[in-house]
Amino acid sequence: MELKKMDLEGYKKYIVGTIKEYASEKVTAGTWRAEEAIKLAEEEYRQLLPNGLKTKENYFYTFNIDQKMIGYLWLARSKANPEDSFIYDFAIEPEFQNKGFGTQAMGEIFIEVKKLGFKKIGLHVFGNNERAIHVYNKLGFIPTDITMNRDI
Numbered sequence: 001m002e003l004k005k006m007d008l009e010g011y012k013k014y015i016v017g018t019i020k021e022y023a024s025e026k027v028t029a030g031t032w033r034a035e036e037a038i039k040l041a042e043e044e045y046r047q048l049l050p051n052g053l054k055t056k057e058n059y060f061y062t063f064n065i066d067q068k069m070i071g072y073l074w075l076a077r078s079k080a081n082p083e084d085s086f087i088y089d090f091a092i093e094p095e096f097q098n099k100g101f102g103t104q105a106m107g108e109i110f111i112e113v114k115k116l117g118f119k120k121i122g123l124h125v126f127g128n129n130e131r132a133i134h135v136y137n138k139l140g141f142i143p144t145d146i147t148m149n150r151d152i
Contacts, residue, residue: 075109106139
């Protein structure tokens with residue numbers, strides 16, 4: 001597996017798809033209403049990435065096998081602690097899931113985070129994503145904050 005810096009063409013494709021996916025996940029989680037989800041997601045991404053791919057202290061990568069992109073990563077310096085990093089987005093394409101590529105990709109991420117000089121790595125995972133939670137627990141991530149809600 002090869003970890004490569006994302007180029008501008010890749011970023012343009014990535015950002016359109018990831019905004020739609022994020023909006024959908026927020027609706028599924030019950031956080032946002034469907035009719036406003038895309039607008040809210042676009043605004044959140046504008047705030048987080050005012051200069052797109054060139055936004056300072058944000059790092060974008062693709063995971064590749066035999067020249068084929070199988071996944072991507074958006075990593076940034078933590079706003080809470082500048083010695084820490086935070087994964088905003090990480091995914092392996094569906095046809096490559098459940099084959100160990102996610103775990104292998106995380107190994108590549110750990111190496112890159114260390115090269116960048118960070119001491120820790122954090123991430124967010126939606127509560128209904130049991131598969132991802134399982135993988136992250138297996139890789140040594142521990143929950144730090146848990147937000148919960150209940151329908152009334």
